[in-house]
Amino acid sequence: MAPPIQKIVYVEDEPDIQAIAQMALESIGGFKVILCSSGKEALDIIPAEKPDLILMDVMMPEMDGPSTLAALRQNPICQDIPVAFMTAKVQKSEIDEFVQLGAIGVIPKPFDPMTLSDEVRGLWAKAHGN
Template sequence: MKQLPERVLYVEDDADIRSVAELALADVGGFCVCLCASGQEALAQIDDFGPDLVLLDVMMPGMDGPQTLQALKQRPRGLDVPVVFMTARLQPSEIEEYRALGAIGVIPKPFDPMTLADDIRALLASVSTG
């Protein structure tokens, strides 16, 4: 059985959303969380943090979520952990686009802080059971 993630790298440009997500993931969900305000910050932090999962906002200034995912994959080490996008853009074509980029799923925004960790675990379980 695949081990559930313990370390989540969360990339979100909105400080208020980062704060709520930190509470949802760390306090409610029991994850160890590394918060990044941008794709560039995620690239700088990922090797030191060593996440089990990357949670990416789609709409960010500079590098958006899909561009950040591409940059993470193009690192010398690549990216060998699951990625989940968080977004309010939930048209079926958009969700298919995120999956085509390699995401295991999408969590709608606004998210429920009380269920965010469970939503992540459910996505991972659905992928690992195939």
């Protein structure tokens, strides 16, 4: 059995998506959510917060999701925190690429706010099952 997720750091540059995802994860999923608006911010916040899971948009200005992940993996404190990507481009090849980078999975955008938390739990369980 996978331990329950409690704290999620959510990295997303678009404020409106941030708002609805926060609502979905907090009100429907019951997680504690910490928001970051950029990869850089995530790099500062994550080592301090040590979340159970990181949810990250792929396409962000300056530092995109994959580069943020790569940078996170350099830091021993963050090395083992599972990361899931969110993207509007869900080509199989890209999913494969993200998984190769070390992501536990990909949540396609646009996501359904009602089921987002379940999707997150699903990925989490799968990652722990493996």
